[in-house]
Amino acid sequence: MTTPATPAPAGSPAQLAALREDLRAAPYTVDRVEQVLGPVAEAALHREQPLPADLATRGSEDPVATLLRVFVLGLPVSAAALAAALPRTGVRGVQALGLVGQGSRVSGLCDLRPYGEDQHTWWVASDLTETATGRALGTGHVLGVGGASTTLASWTPRPRVRRALDLGTGCGVQSLHLAGHTSHRVATDLSARALDFARFTAGLNEVELDLRAGSLWEPVAGEEFDLVVSNPPFVITPRRADVPVYDYRDGGATGDEVVAGLVRGMESHLAPGGIAQLLGNWELRSGESWQEHVSGWLEGTGLDAWVVQRDMQDVAEYAETWARDGGHRPGTAGFDGLYEAWLSDFAARGVERVGFGVLTLQRPGQDRAPWRVLEHLPSPTAVPMGPTVLAEVRARTWLALHSDDEVLSVPWSVADDVGEERVGYPGAPDPAVIRLRQGGGLRRVEQLDTLTAAVVGACDGDLSAAQIVQAVAVLTDVDAGEVKAQVVPRLRRLIAGGLMH
Ligand SMILES: C[S@@+](CC[C@H](N)C(=O)[O-])C[C@H]1O[C@@H](n2cnc3c(N)ncnc32)[C@H](O)[C@@H]1O
Incomplete structure (x- = not known):
């Protein structure tokens, strides 16, 4: 520093x-x-x-x-x-x-x-x-509100809870949001100077914060929270003397170990039923899917996890971004030196690309197997996303606790923001493709087979899904057991994604 x-x-x-x-x-x-x-x-x-x-x-x-x-x-x-x-x-x-x-x-x-x-x-x-000073940023620079800050603020679910943790608070922006729905907020940072800025921001906005200095989990050892938010220093940085360490982007670990460490340590810092919302970068190696890599961080934990990969860059794009971030212009020796440092660091670990995304973790409130969903969804989303995140976490948790017969016993209806699209060849009597398209949230698009489309089309919150399955079996002359076997996994997917409730 x-x-x-x-x-x-x-x-x-x-x-x-x-x-x-x-x-x-x-x-x-x-x-x-x-x-x-x-x-x-x-x-x-x-x-x-x-x-x-x-x-x-x-x-x-x-x-x-x-x-x-x-x-x-x-x-x-x-x-x-x-x-x-x-x-x-x-x-x-x-x-x-x-x-x-x-x-x-x-x-x-x-x-x-x-x-x-x-x-x-x-x-x-x-x-x-940098725009205001005309100078390159110092390594102790305390960032203002940026794109990553607003992405995390948008994705954070905001149930009313007692204790929240803002890990790596920086200027304190996430804690301002937390003040609206939490009773006690702990905000931590490795940088004493960042904590001073957070103290000033909090005081100016009449927000009470319990500010603590220290690295990652150190300042909250032995404590549990109902909600943890972190826009951590996730930038993957070569650990070399000639590459400066910027507090705001670099947690001091090798590769993507900062985010991995946050995920691994999360379970012991979440209260039962507690949720964590994080941003992260992850390394992608040849022959390994990003889902395998990020799932590895969850191994041995009982955490529910929903990870959405929003973007992916090759190592050269990534290196250019962070070489430039230090204030170096392409074509200068400083830029080229950093560019090369990043490329050789990635090459040493066999990294080809870097994934960017949001991670929602939950410590189950009951004794059950955790649910895990890892999906690549790069398209624009609703803002704020928090209500969608909370609804999806709750729906996935409910599904994890209920059998197929229990799922079928519910009178489901299609969410108000969902429309059906039927696409067919001109003149053909039946559509070739039936899709449900969600207007809000993650704007999910789900293709349906004809049996599921028939069941979903009749779900108006009145009849149970089991009654509708029986009726569709009779109408289509397909065995009810077969209809059920085909429809239930798809129904679960639609419920989890918020297309049905
Ligand atoms: C990307 S900034 C996020 C700031 C703010 N929370 C936001 O959302 O805009 C990351 C913050 O983590 C802090 N930090 C860096 N290394 C850390 C570590 N090892 N433990 C805790 N905080 C760290 C930095 O000082 C910086 O304030």
């Missing part, structure tokens, strides 16, 4: 309350920022091009424009403009919080921006981005 250039911001509850009031009054919200920047500047900023945002805010007296310039774009503003944008806090107050430097023209010392969903506006503090 390198020594950080600036300490994280910090303040008393009264100082944070004044700042919160100022940010609310500005109003420094996601919507207002979008309005002030406009779609073009905002999209350019996402592409790490700050000039359109600079032009959109230059000369403006709007407090939101001032706050964007100082805390997002890293541009100096006059002390008078900052005082007008944050009147309760005042320039001295903002300096005392460690948010800006000294002088008559002040510059932001950290990134502070609104973040939220429909019901909330939060403010998240982190280090200034």
Whole structure:
């Protein structure tokens, strides 16, 4: 870890309350920022091009424009403009919080921006981005909210529970979400500086956090949680002296051992019935499927697991991404050196590709065999995905506890977001293909055989599936036992995937 250039911001509850009031009054919200920047500047900023945002805010007296310039774009503003944008806090107050430097023209010392969903506006503090500083990131850089953060937040199931763990909290973003549905939150990080940012973010948003320093499971030894979330430092990194270790992306292990270790250790940190939601990367070797590799992490555990692989990259694409992430440009010696380090590290372990995905784990609440589902689903999903994840976990758990006859005894119905597609040759009396297509969730598409289609078509929540199977057997002149044997596994699949409930 390198020594950080600036300490994280910090303040008393009264100082944070004044700042919160100022940010609310500005109003420094996601919507207002979008309005002030406009779609073009905002999209350019996402592409790490700050000039359109600079032009959109230059000369403006709007407090939101001032706050964007100082805390997002890293541009100096006059002390008078900052005082007008944050009147309760005042320039001295903002300096005392460690948010800006000294002088008559002040510059932001950290990134502070609104973040939220429909019901909330939060403010998240982190280090200034590379776009704002124009410098490569330091190895102790504390990331703001990024694509991985929002993916995890989207996928996290949110039942109301007592104890939650946010492992590798960074700027504290996952804990903000947890505050809405958990009573006690433990947030851990290896980086003391990240914990300082999380403390500031939590205080500013009036969220209580039990912050603990330490690596992976160390700070929570012997403790169980109802919900564990982690966007861990999953980047597979060569362990060589010439490859820098960035706290935010590298847990210090070889290959994909960080995520593997989290999975292996999860069972002893989940309360019975507890759920964990993680992001991960995994190594794919020739002759080994990704399912075999990730299933290996679960061996010997009693955890239920639903793993969705969302993407896959070859080793060169992966190496390019992470060589560039350190601030090196392709074509430079620094870039080529890192690129080669990654390629030789992968070659040494026979790795050909890297998979990216989300893992949902559950410690069964009862004594039974765990269920396991590993599927590659790269298409876009609903946002948020959490309700779908919770419904699928509950459906799969119910199915694991019930026999085929019990499944058939239920009056199932087709979910409201599911439509049926029939595709056939023009003029043909019968469709060649019958499919169910889910509108929400993972947008699953399930092809049906004619017997299952007949049963599903009659499932309206009134008759039990067993009654419908009997009727279909009579109508099609197929033995009822045969219909049952064919339909039940498919019915289970549709129920598990949320197409029927
Ligand atoms: C990708 S960031 C995630 C930050 C935040 N939770 C989010 O969702 O945006 C990973 C975090 O894990 C922390 N970290 C790195 N190595 C760690 C370790 N061995 N144990 C715990 N945390 C670690 C980093 O400091 C960083 O804050």
